[in-house]
Amino acid sequence: MVAPTAEALQTRSVRFRIKRQDRPGRPWRWESFDVPVEPGANVISCLQWIAANPRTIDGRDSNPVAYDAGCLEEVCGACTMLINGQVRQSCSCLIDQYAPRDGDVMRLEPMSKFPVVRDLMVDRQRLFHALTRTKAWVPIDGTYHLGPGPQDTPQSQQVRYKLSECMSCGCCLEACPQYKLEEHESRWDKAFIGAHAISQARLFNEHGTGNVLASDRLETMIGPGGVSDCGNAQNCVKVCPKDIPLTESIAAIGRAVTIHSIRKFFTGK
Amino acid sequence: MASTIAGFLDRHYFLLRRLHSLTGVLPIGVYLFPHLATNSSIVWGKLLNESKLPAGQLESLGIAAHAGVETFQHEVNFIHSLPGLVLIEIGLLWLPIAYHGLLGIYFAGTGRSNVDRYRYQDNWRYTLQRITGYIGVLFIFIHITSLRFGWTYWGLMPAFDPHAAASSTAQHFQQSTLGTTFIAAFYLVCVLALVYHFANGLWTAAITWGLTVSVHAQRRWGYVCGAVGLMLAGATVASVIGFSRLDIDAARQIEQVMRNGPAGAARHVEPGGSAVLSASPDGRDR
Numbered sequence: 001m002v003a004p005t006a007e008a009l010q011t012r013s014v015r016f017r018i019k020r021q022d023r024p025g026r027p028w029r030w031e032s033f034d035v036p037v038e039p040g041a042n043v044i045s046c047l048q049w050i051a052a053n054p055r056t057i058d059g060r061d062s063n064p065v066a067y068d069a070g071c072l073e074e075v076c077g078a079c080t081m082l083i084n085g086q087v088r089q090s091c092s093c094l095i096d097q098y099a100p101r102d103g104d105v106m107r108l109e110p111m112s113k114f115p116v117v118r119d120l121m122v123d124r125q126r127l128f129h130a131l132t133r134t135k136a137w138v139p140i141d142g143t144y145h146l147g148p149g150p151q152d153t154p155q156s157q158q159v160r161y162k163l164s165e166c167m168s169c170g171c172c173l174e175a176c177p178q179y180k181l182e183e184h185e186s187r188w189d190k191a192f193i194g195a196h197a198i199s200q201a202r203l204f205n206e207h208g209t210g211n212v213l214a215s216d217r218l219e220t221m222i223g224p225g226g227v228s229d230c231g232n233a234q235n236c237v238k239v240c241p242k243d244i245p246l247t248e249s250i251a252a253i254g255r256a257v258t259i260h261s262i263r264k265f266f267t268g269k
Numbered sequence: 270m271a272s273t274i275a276g277f278l279d280r281h282y283f284l285l286r287r288l289h290s291l292t293g294v295l296p297i298g299v300y301l302f303p304h305l306a307t308n309s310s311i312v313w314g315k316l317l318n319e320s321k322l323p324a325g326q327l328e329s330l331g332i333a334a335h336a337g338v339e340t341f342q343h344e345v346n347f348i349h350s351l352p353g354l355v356l357i358e359i360g361l362l363w364l365p366i367a368y369h370g371l372l373g374i375y376f377a378g379t380g381r382s383n384v385d386r387y388r389y390q391d392n393w394r395y396t397l398q399r400i401t402g403y404i405g406v407l408f409i410f411i412h413i414t415s416l417r418f419g420w421t422y423w424g425l426m427p428a429f430d431p432h433a434a435a436s437s438t439a440q441h442f443q444q445s446t447l448g449t450t451f452i453a454a455f456y457l458v459c460v461l462a463l464v465y466h467f468a469n470g471l472w473t474a475a476i477t478w479g480l481t482v483s484v485h486a487q488r489r490w491g492y493v494c495g496a497v498g499l500m501l502a503g504a505t506v507a508s509v510i511g512f513s514r515l516d517i518d519a520a521r522q523i524e525q526v527m528r529n530g531p532a533g534a535a536r537h538v539e540p541g542g543s544a545v546l547s548a549s550p551d552g553r554d555r
Contacts, residue, residue: 085386175387177395178380190279192379224279228286231380232473233395235387248482255479261283 012037012102014095015057016046018065019109020119028116031065032057037099043090043108044069044079047120065108066119074241077169081120082109087174087239090120111174115183126188127170130197133189133220138210150208163203163249165242172196172236172246178229192229193220195236199249205256218253218260227253289372290470290477292365298467300362305460305501307344308508311435311515314340322526337511338435338520342527345434363413370406377402398469401462408459416441426452432528435512436520442512453513460505468498 014037021028034057035046044067051064067090070076074092081090084098084107099106114122140146172195173179182191201217204210221227227250236246278285314337321339351357382396415426416438424446430437445452472494475481481490 175383177383177392180379180381222283224282226283228283228477229379230477231395231398232391232476233380233389234391235383235389238389238391239387245484247476247487248484251476251479251482251487253479254477255482257283258287258479261287 012104014046014099015103015105016050017105017107018050018119019107020065021110021116023118024115031062033062037095039096041095043081043083043093043095043106044072046095047090066117066121068121075167077167080111080169080171080174082111082174083107085109087111087171089169089241092241111170113174113176113179113181114170115181124168124170126182126185126191127168127173127194127196129185129188130193131168131200133193134197134201134204135213135216135220136197136200136204138204138207139213140209146209152208156206160203160206162242162244163199166196166199166203166244167242168196169241170196171239171241175235175239177233177235178231190224192225193227195230195246195250198227198230198253199244199246202249202252202256214256215260218257221253222257222261227257285372286376287477289369289376290474292369293467293470294474296361297365297369298471301464301467301501305504305508307341307348309504309511310340310344311337311438311511312507313337322523335516335519335523338515338523339527341435341438342433342524345431349431358417366409370402370409373402374406394469398466398473401466401469404459404462405466408463412459433521433524435515436517436524439512439515439517439520442509443515443517449513453509456509457506460509461502464498464501464505467501468494471497 013034015032015034017030017032019028020031033050033053033055035049037046047065047067054062054064056062067081068078069091070078072079072091074089077089079090080087083090083093090108095106098104108120110116110120110122114124114126117123176192176195179192179194182188198221201221205214205217230250232247232250234247237244240246315335317336317340320336348354377399380395380399382392382399384392384396411422411426414420415422416429419428420426421428427440427444428437429441442452442456443449472487472491475490476487481487
């Protein structure tokens with residue numbers, strides 16, 4: 001790609017086509033805004049400009065576009081949305097790369113696998129519910145001091161460090177053809193749990209102290225909505241902003257549940 | 270009723286899923302090897318060059334010895350000589366295929382392809398696996414009912430006769446009311462779809478069971494599955510071409526000789542001189 005000159009970047013206006021919805025369950029609509037873009041601008045700074053100047057291209061007064069954002073450095077995952085149809089974090093999405101010329105259009109939509117709260121803001125509660133189902137934590141609470149944890153090798157730390165970079169943004173779920181919108185909480189325990197939770201099960205099962213809950217996690221992975229629901233489309237690993245080896249985690253949990261189920265058949269309940 | 274089925278699925282979810290994966294490889298997938306090897310023997314059988322027919326007998330009939338027909342008939346005779354063939358068919362083929370097919374349709378319905386947004390090669394692979402699965406269920410039903418149970422589908426698919434294996438299979442291909450090209454294309458598309466379904470299923474099964482964990486291992490296993498798929502695809506193309514172009518009359522005479530011994534063909538021709546060459550109305554030659 002030829003980098004546009006600084007002059008060309010400075011004076012341009014980019015059109016934002018935004019999918020808007022006033023509140024849950026209401027019909028959605030497209031609204032477009034022309035935004036004067038400064039070099040280095042990202043989607044969030046443009047949404048801030050729209051919030052200050054909420055006038056559509058028809059000259060109609062609108063209201064600020066609602067969106068979620070937190071860290072603004074791609075580590076919290078809150079600002080995940082569809083940009084030109086592809087899921088990613090909007091804070092790290094530089095306009096110079098997506099819309100280098102005057103009059104270029106950028107399309108913003110909320111993620112489709114989570115219920116819309118308003119405009120670009122979605123409710124990712126199901127994603128965190130999946131982490132609860134997975135028991136994605138190290139159990140250290142107790143009535144007495146547990147002492148130091150077990151020693152770990154640098155090699156094992158390397159594997160887990162990569163997995164620990166997951167920020168629960170939801171990109172892997174949005175791109176997954178097996179993960180579908182489930183509005184009602186009653187369905188969450190049986191619908192597909194998703195790549196992020198499977199990878200977290202691997203992270204904590206490989207942790208020296210976290211693995212005391214390993215069989216609980218594998219029981220979740222064996223059940224409806226567990227690792228068996230993966231269809232191996234492998235979109236998750238391609239859209240993951242942290243390059244987490246999600247497909248390797250899925251295969252590793254596949255191996256773990258194979259062994260777990262055989263062991264259970266011969267020795268367990 | 271629906272809730273009972275759902276409850277059963279929930280309780281035995283993992284077992285049912287893994288059985289679905291297992292049956293796809295064993296016995297269904299592995300069965301493709303002998304099946305397509307036998308079918309393609311119509312082309313490569315003559316390479317064995319071990320015609321057991323007396324050469325003079327065939328020459329007097331004006332037929333070049335065609336060991337492809339002989340090999341195919343020999344293989345079919347072997348299969349039909351297996352003790353308890355129906356039990357083998359039910360236990361190792363029909364039930365596993367029905368199970369894999371029905372659960373496959375159910376599982377495929379739990380996903381929604383998004384290749385329009387995410388055009389990755391693997392995403393196409395995923396989508397094709399589901400499409401070829403649907404094609405496979407439909408094709409295998411037509412295939413078994415026509416060639417095993419003799420449904421002719423109003424003349425669209427002439428029936429198979431195990432005593433005249435090659436010639437009746439060639440009739441199945443060539444004497445359809447829709448013409449040879451249609452049946453050949455139908456078989457080519459459907460069987461290649463199934464070969465793809467098996468090769469890709471073999472690749473994903475290794476992930477499902479946890480055999481190939483690392484990306485490198487998955488890639489290496491991918492080469493193996495690709496080679497298996499190409500081999501089976503080659504056998505598929507050979508079979509379809511072989512039966513689409515087989516000389517039905519010549520094949521039938523060779524089968525007559527195989528059935529009745531060296532003097533068989535001549536003896537059979539006697540009554541009107543045309544008994545060998547003309548097929549009875551249902552496509553069977555008695």
